[in-house]
Amino acid sequence: MAARRRRRLLALEGVFLVLAILFVTVATPRLAGAVGNAFDDLGAKMGELFPALQGSKVIDLPSGGGTVNVDLTAQGLPDFTREPQLKITGRVPEFAMAAGRKLEITLNGSVVSSIEPDAGGAFAASLTLREGPNAMALTLLSGTDIIAHSSYTVVLDRQPPLLTLTRPATGATIEGTNVVIEGKSEAGATITVDGRTVIPAQDGSFSDSYTVIPGAMTITVTARDRAGNETTVKTPVTVKAPTTASIAVTVTLDKVKVTPGTIVTAMVQVTANGVAKADEQVTLSVGVITIGSARTNAAGIAFIGFAAPPNEGDAAVVVLATGASGRATLTVAK
Secondary structure: HHHHHHHHHHHHHHHHHHHHHHEEEEEEEHHHHHHHHHHHHHHHHHHOOOOOOOOOOOOOOOOOHHHHHOEEEEEEEOOOOOOOOOEEEOOOOOOHOOOOOEEEEEEEOOEEEEEEEOOEEEEEEEEEEEEHHHHEEEEEEOOOEEEEEEEEEEEEEOOOOOEEEEOOOOEEEEEEOOOEEEEEOOOEEEEEEEOOOEOOOOOOOOEEEEEEEOOOEEEEEEEEEOOEEEEEEEEEEEOOOOOOOOOEEEEOEEEEEOOOOOOEEEEEEEEOOOEEEEOOOEEEEEOOOEEEEEEEEOOOOEEEEOOOOOOOOOEEEEEEEEEEEEEEEEEOOO
């Protein structure tokens, strides 16, 4: 009897469990929808009560305070100038403009001007620079608040650049039609030689060469620094046309009659217009055979040794120099 009663209770528990599962499966989506709708209704009511929370209301930024990320550009401001009076002009961007804002101009740490830009944002002011670097700043103010800021440095330089010529010397006579100019100025200067621009080295030194017509002439060199100051040096010189040298080669043998194979030394002397020509290369040949080369010493003399040819008879000893030649005769006999 007890066993039968236990089986009935287990059967009832199984039925209740199945019904609970069916209820949860059917009711949960509806319950979730109802909860969601309730939250939607709550959000709508909150939106009606607090419209700014919806994100559609325009946010008004304050007209003063804060820093605008913008540069105040001064137009055409030079890095270097030789004029102490400097006019500074520029324009404030439209989005940085507002009523009551002023532009403060500072020069070397002192406020020299406080102006209000015009309706288009344009501004202009005149400044007096001091010799050397000048630090200036532009500050757009709204009351005491800084809206925008820019700074610049302008160097006032009224000293002309140094310029020295090391070549040619004043009044020099130059042989030939090629003139070489050498000199030095300050670093960064622009160099012109007789109107032609020459690129200097980083330390300001320069060199140039060009062909000219023989006669008296004046070489004009100008150095211009970055501020526009100029220094000019004029050097008078005389250019002589190159003279055609008359080269003479003389060959003298230490022996003029020898047996085959005998060592012979040739003394070669080279002159130009009768003057000994040093460091001239000469080449000696015996017959059609080239023996060797040598250079003349300070006296214009060179020595070349060779062995007499094996064939009997007269052998031509020929020496070639630049634009000239000389010869001697060697007799070979047993």
